[in-house]
Amino acid sequence: MSTVRAARSGGPETVTVPLLPRLSRRALLAGTGAALAAALAGCGAGSAAAPDRAGPLRIGAIPDQDPELLQRLHAAVADSLADALGIPVEYRPVTDYAAAVSLFRTGDLDLVWFGGLTGVQARLQTPGAVPVAQRDIDADFHSVFVVNTATGLTPSDDLRPLADLRFTYGSQTSTSGRLMPAYFLREAGVDPEGFPGGPGFSGSHDATLALVASGSYQAGAVNEQVWLARTEAGEVDPAVVAYARTPGYSDYHWLLGPRAAERLGGPDRVVGYFTGLSPDRPTDAGVLDLFGAGSFVPTEAANYRQIEEIGRDLGLIS
Amino acid sequence: MTTVLDRAAPPAPRLARDRRRWAWGLAAVALTAAALAGSGLLSGPVLNRGGFAQFGRFAAAALRPELDPGFLAVVADSVLVTVAYAVLGGGLALLLGAVGAVLVSRRTWGRRRTGWLVTRGLLAVPRGLHEAVWGLLLLNVLGLDPWVGVLAIAVPYGAVTATVFADLLDEVPRGGYEALVAAGAGRGTAALYGLLPPAAGGLLSYSFYRLECAVRSAVVLGLIGAGGLGYQLALSFTSLRWEQVWTTVYALALLCLLADVCGRAVRRRVAAPPSPGPGRDPVLTASVLAVVGLAGWAGWFLALSPAALFSGRTGEQLSYVAAAAWPPSTDPSLLGDVATTAVDTLLMSVVAIVLATAGAVALAGLAARPPAAGPLRRALGVLVRAGLLLLRAVPPPVWALVLLFVLLPGILPGALALAVYTLGVLGRLVGEAVEEADRRPPAALRAAGASPAGAWLYGAVPALAGPVLALALHRWEVTIRDTVLVGLLGAGGIGVLLSARTSAFDWPAVTTVLGAVVLLGFAVDVLGSRARAALR
Structure with a gap:
């Protein structure tokens, strides 16, 4: 505050308006001092409230689709998980994939719904992190290459015609929107970085669909589950059509942080909660339905070895 | 920026021509030409007609913003x-x-x-x-x-x-x-x-x-x-x-x-000016x-x-x-990428500042509050100033994402996004410069029988050119940093490289890229302040 005080010590130079009472130097300093004390008191109150071990279990997710949908999805999980574990659970939204990984490492997020690649990144950076569960569909997950109808392309297994199109991936470290499509493109002899003007990164599957619909990008890669959900709901612009489907790979999973694992006495209770979700119970069915899953199954680090290798190959894991 | 304007008017300019200005002027023209050519603006199609419908939906929504009380509460918070x-x-x-x-x-x-x-x-x-x-x-x-x-x-x-x-x-x-x-x-x-x-x-x-x-x-x-x-x-x-x-x-x-x-x-x-007597200004x-x-x-x-x-x-x-x-990465392919994207960033910032300055000068007359004017002219002025406020209220990355619907990908959407945002800022500053300019020379020329255009060209422009160019150069230094931001959120230039390396958690490469960003900003600062010195 020295500037403020010092700046004001230039008394004789300043303008005086007679309508308001003059402040003496002492009154000014006392007022500033009181305000500063209030500020410090505010800070002190904040430090007392800083939660650590006794706070809620914080869950998060990579922002791979519509944030409002994610909010609904994870609010439902948080409620149901809080009932099952008997501790408060809260959902913290994040704005990008890398932030989810960083916040898992710093311990701000305890249990995160990661994609295959981000899950590997987070596990490599956070000693003691354990993969707990994945959906039944995640062991054999697929991506879909979509094209704008103006390209005139008809569905095919040959990825080579995509090489000459303006192409966008989803997020930089999306497994189904970047890593695996890039891998299968390379397998088919297409340079995954060599599209005209370089590939775009839309940020999310929904954004990819919107950009391909606009024609700014002529083709893109999206998560098959999102593609099917949007097609069923009739939300896909008719200008976007599916071109090819990739072979299967392992994708999304829940990753539990070391501090939370310690607090819960190991991952078993969390694994038990997820695998115990049953479509027969209405509340569980609601959660499973939001995730587009029939059930959750236990998973382990070894399931993502292929993802890790490909990630290293493509320079996305270092 | 505005602090520049709030200071007392500078002393009258010397009448001698400064040869350095020729060099700076030619360099500026060359850089602008290179940037416009590099952006693809002059070669081939840049518009994507298919995206007009989506852009239209964005624009139309301006007239019916969400007014649900729940959402308004979220916005207030x-x-x-x-x-x-x-x-x-x-x-x-x-x-x-x-x-x-x-x-x-x-x-x-x-x-x-x-x-x-x-x-x-x-x-x-x-x-x-x-x-x-x-x-x-x-x-x-x-x-x-x-x-x-x-x-x-x-x-x-x-x-x-x-x-x-x-x-x-x-x-x-x-x-x-x-x-x-x-x-x-x-x-x-x-x-x-x-x-x-x-x-x-x-x-x-x-x-x-x-x-x-x-x-x-x-x-x-x-x-x-x-x-x-x-x-x-x-x-x-x-x-x-x-x-x-x-x-x-x-x-x-x-x-x-x-x-x-x-x-x-x-x-x-x-x-x-300070009023005499002791005591401080209560306001x-x-x-x-x-x-x-x-x-x-x-x-x-x-x-x-x-x-x-x-x-x-x-x-x-x-x-x-x-x-x-630590240590920073010195991988040759990374250094190559750094160099090409740094050039892209520079070109984007030049396109942005040139377009924004041109726009700001074109709008300056309307944005400035005239001393005496009819209600129509006043209403037009308010409209232009409100428009400029909206342009600078929307952060550049949002402009970039919206423009990506109607422009083909490349460095142009990012450059135009920065241009639009900078126009919002520069439009206001140039308008203020016009308001504060000496009105006597053009008035004298008019009184002596000059046409309005002639009076403006010979009476107003010479006095305004220096301050406006100085403002533009100053904004250029700001724009180069914003270009990194726009790239960070996906619109081309060195920011894209930075975001790629941070999402891969390739820390040594991140250090290298950050070093390049600092150097680029520093170089533009030095260049900008030298050019402004030549203008004085």
Whole structure:
């Protein structure tokens, strides 16, 4: 505050308006001092409230689709998980994939719904992190290459015609929107970085669909589950059509942080909660339905070895 | 920027021609041509007609923003968060700046020029990185702590403030200070009583200008997840809910307007000639106390705890990142990418500033408040100024994403996004320059029988060209940093490389790219200030 005080010590130079009472130097300093004390008191109150071990279990997710949908999805999980574990659970939204990984490492997020690649990144950076569960569909997950109808392309297994199109991936470290499509493109002899003007990164599957619909990008890669959900709901612009489907790979999973694992006495209770979700119970069915899953199954680090290798190959894991 | 305008009018220009200006002018033309060619604007199609429908949906939503009470409550809460970050970040920057000013003042170093140069050079690092880049780095160390947002503003702003404060202190007459030293006062005391009082007006004026800028920065930080209006905007934007986007944009515009009006009122007051007699201006006193009070509230509101900065976890994460990030990567293919994307960034910033300056000059006549005008002309002026306010209220990355619907990918959407945003800023500044320009020469020419166009060309333009070009060069230095930000969110240039390397957690490469960003910003600063010197 020295500037403020010092700046004001230039008394004789300043303008005086007679309508308001003059402040003496002492009154000014006392007022500033009181305000500063209030500020410090505010800070002190904040430090007392800083939660650590006794706070809620914080869950998060990579922002791979519509944030409002994610909010609904994870609010439902948080409620149901809080009932099952008997501790408060809260959902913290994040704005990008890398932030989810960083916040898992710093311990701000305890249990995160990661994609295959981000899950590997987070596990490599956070000693003691354990993969707990994945959906039944995640062991054999697929991506879909979509094209704008103006390209005139008809569905095919040959990825080579995509090489000459303006192409966008989803997020930089999306497994189904970047890593695996890039891998299968390379397998088919297409340079995954060599599209005209370089590939775009839309940020999310929904954004990819919107950009391909606009024609700014002529083709893109999206998560098959999102593609099917949007097609069923009739939300896909008719200008976007599916071109090819990739072979299967392992994708999304829940990753539990070391501090939370310690607090819960190991991952078993969390694994038990997820695998115990049953479509027969209405509340569980609601959660499973939001995730587009029939059930959750236990998973382990070894399931993502292929993802890790490909990630290293493509320079996305270092 | 506006501080430039608030100062007294510069002395009349010399009438001699300066040859250096030819060199600078030719270089500027060459750079502009290269940038326009590089952007693809002059070669081949750039428009994507298929996207007009989507752009139309975005534009149409402007007339029917989301007014659901629940959403309005969320927006109101976000405004508070943004204000809290701006006040705390800006306030802390002023403290850091005050301390830093002592360290980088010429007076502190005296004849030890090397020491002075080294400390000044060190400041180029914190100020060379955009607030959003600081936000990303701090997130990796502090996690979700509100300190991320506060420090992301305070660190780069602190560095800029330190330089400006030091210059202000170095420029005031030193008679009082020397008299006090000669009379036996210590150097600290002499500085407090001999240097600070004459510099106080300038320091205060600049402080309020910084707080004004902090509001905009707090919004941008929201885009990368720090909360507040920017965060709300990012959420509505990713779900393509245009009605919500516009509600947030209007809230942003109002907040920016409020910050502009308050800041300008205070700065005008400081610049006004002092009235005789003792005592201080109660309005200024109240403003300073209000800011201090607001900072106290903000600390409470964000639950900011100084302990979080020194916790074990912060230390752990800091050493994790530091160990991973050093030494920087010298991989040749990375260096190649750095070079090409750095050139792209430079071209984008040049396209942006050239288009924005052209637009600002074209609109300046309408944006300026004429001394006497009919109701129609007044209404038109209000409309243009409101439009400019909206252009600068929407952060450039949002413009880039919207423009990507109607333009083919490349560096153009990003460059145009920056141009649109910069037009909002420059339009206002050039308009103010027009308002404050001497109206007598064109009036005299008109009276002597010149046509309106002739009077404007020969009476008004020569006096305005210098200040307008200086403003444009100054904005260019700001734009190069914003280009990195736009790239960070996907619109081309070195920012894209930075975001690719941070999402791969390739820390050594991140260090290299950040180094290149700092160097690029530094080079543009030097170039800009040299060119401005040639204009004087």
